[in-house]
Structures are given as C-alpha cells and as structure tokens.
Amino acid sequence: MTAATQYDAADPPERPVALADEADLDALVETYDTVLVEFYTEGCSVCASMEPILGIAAQESDAVVATVNPRDDPPLVDRFDVRSVPLLVVFREGEAVERVADGFQPVEDVIDLIERNQ
Known part of the structure; x- marks a missing residue:
C-alpha cells in the first residue's frame, strides 16, 4: 500500500494521525x-501537553488532525521552517x-x- 492510498476522503479519521514522513x-x-x-x-513536554488538545480538536472540528516529528524526516525542518516546537500548521486544499x-x-x-482557515 502506498502513502497516497492509505487515506480515504470519504472516511476521515476522528483522532490525530501519526505521520511517518514527508510523503505521508x-x-x-x-x-x-x-x-x-x-x-x-x-521529550518536548509542551508538545506532549498538546496531545489531549489535538484529540479534542480532531473530534470537534471538521479538520483532520495529525502529528509529525521532523527529526524523523529532516527535510521537513527546512520545508516548513521549523524553528521551535510545537509548531501548528493548517493546510487548506493542500x-x-x-x-x-x-x-x-x-x-x-x-x-x-482551524475554523478561520476553512
């Protein structure tokens, strides 16, 4: 199964999705x-404290919520100019x-x- 086929637009996840890498x-x-x-x-305690917040946001909004560790795929650091964590990024239509x-x-x-970017 390729990354492009593992998600189904008709069946969005209701919990945060753990992403493996840039392709994901x-x-x-x-x-x-x-x-x-x-x-x-x-090891980021602030990041860990965001976990329940992200879970609630996934359930109470129309957005799909995901997490990714840019240390697992270093090109993400440059691509998204990650200078500190947690960094929240909203994507709209890609x-x-x-x-x-x-x-x-x-x-x-x-x-x-999320709502102001829908």
Missing part, C-alpha cells in the same frame, strides 16, 4: 480539505495557510485556528 504528510494534505499538523519532538509557533495552545484557540 503530503498524502494526507492532498486527501482532505483542511488538515492541522503539529510538528513536535520526543497548501499551508497559517502557522502558530507560540507554545501551548488551549483547545479553543486550536479550534479557532
């Missing part, structure tokens, strides 16, 4: 209209449209970020 991220954002991706690193790199975000702010 590209396949996801090409499949769904609105995608929120958290760039994180292992394009990155907004990013937030201000540390912990409450669920209301994350849902607002």
